[in-house]
Amino acid sequence: MKIEIRELEETRATLIISDATPYLVNSLRRVLIANTPxxxxxxxxxxxxxxxxxxxxxxxxxxxxxxxxxxxxxxxxxxxxxxxxxxxxxxxxxxxxxxxxxxxxxxxxxxxxxxxxxxxxxxxxxxxxxxxxxxxxxxxxxxxxxxxxxxxxxxxxxxxxxxxQPVTICGYQYYPKITIDNNRVHNAEGCAATCPRKALSVDKKKNLVVADLEACNLCRNCVENCEEGAIKVEGDQRKFIFRFETDGSLTAKDALEYALNYLQEKFSEFREELSKAIQ
Ligand SMILES: [Zn+2]
Missing domain, CATH: 2.170.120.12 (DNA-directed RNA polymerase, insert domain)
Structure with missing residues (x-):
């Protein structure tokens, strides 16, 4: 697993977690919400x-x-x-x-x-x-x-x-993958405008391009409202964008550190109990 910190403000953080599974990322979400004091x-x-x-x-x-x-x-x-x-x-x-x-x-x-x-x-x-x-x-x-x-x-x-509960907003999504076939796009500007998160734009050659990949929340509005087959939006099943905010009682860094230590302790406890039970 690889974690990249995309944004770390006083009360807000965005992480890119790759080579992971939804249940692992979800365990971090649950610990941040329910077990971080x-x-x-x-x-x-x-x-x-x-x-x-x-x-x-x-x-x-x-x-x-x-x-x-x-x-x-x-x-x-x-x-x-x-x-x-x-x-x-x-x-x-x-x-x-x-x-x-x-x-x-x-x-x-x-x-x-x-x-x-x-x-x-x-x-x-x-x-x-x-x-x-x-x-x-x-x-x-x-x-x-x-x-x-x-x-x-x-x-x-x-x-x-x-x-x-120190963490207010906390959630994750699959990392987006957007494929554009410009041969099928007739109105590039119109297509770009369909994205409510401004993930798409038009370059100097009037081609439809991805402007901000991580802004895409996989709503597929562009797929439905542009020419058929012009845009393909998928989510990477092994890579996630994880976002959370705190209410200000803890900094985002402190909350994340606590949650990661908590998870580590729980997993080693689980491993020890399991190895004891097997013997
Ligand atoms: Zn005391």
């Missing part, structure tokens, strides 16, 4: 009753939304995660009580009228874990309303709940 808010504590500001003005700890809805919205906010630092709570040296190696604490202290955003989640302690997506609206507060919240984030995986 991130931090997410698990417990939210709401201050009840009256809240006073520095000048002694009184606010009521109320808002337009139920506490459960606010807690759910906070849980879906991407929390920056350092996978080298954090442990799963049940596997942490603290024995699951909660310590800086498995737990992150946040506070929200806002007084209306205002809109509370994800950026109002202030980490208690290390400022590295400030939420990067600062403008996710959580709730609106009216005059005399206030919100004082303590929230606890822990590590989990997408297998448990979608809030612990």
């Amino acid at each position: 991130k931090m997410a808010i698990e417990e939210v504590e709401f201050h009840m009753g009256t809240i006073r500001d520095e000048e002694g003005r009184e606010y009521s700890s109320q808002s337009a939304l139920f506490d459960e809805i606010i807690a759910h919205r906070l849980a879906m906010v991407p929390i920056p995660t350092d996978l080298k630092m954090f442990n799963f709570r049940d596997k942490c040296s603290c024995g699951g009580v909660g310590c800086p190696l498995c737990t992150l604490m946040f506070v929200i202290n806002k007084r209306g009228p205002c809109t509370v955003y994800s950026g109002d989640l202030q980490p208690i302690g290390d400022s590295r874990f400030r939420v990067k997506e600062e403008l996710i609206p959580i709730v609106k507060l009216r005059e005399n309303q206030a919100l004082l919240i303590y929230a606890t984030a822990v590590l989990g995986t997408g297998e448990q709940h979608a809030k612990w």
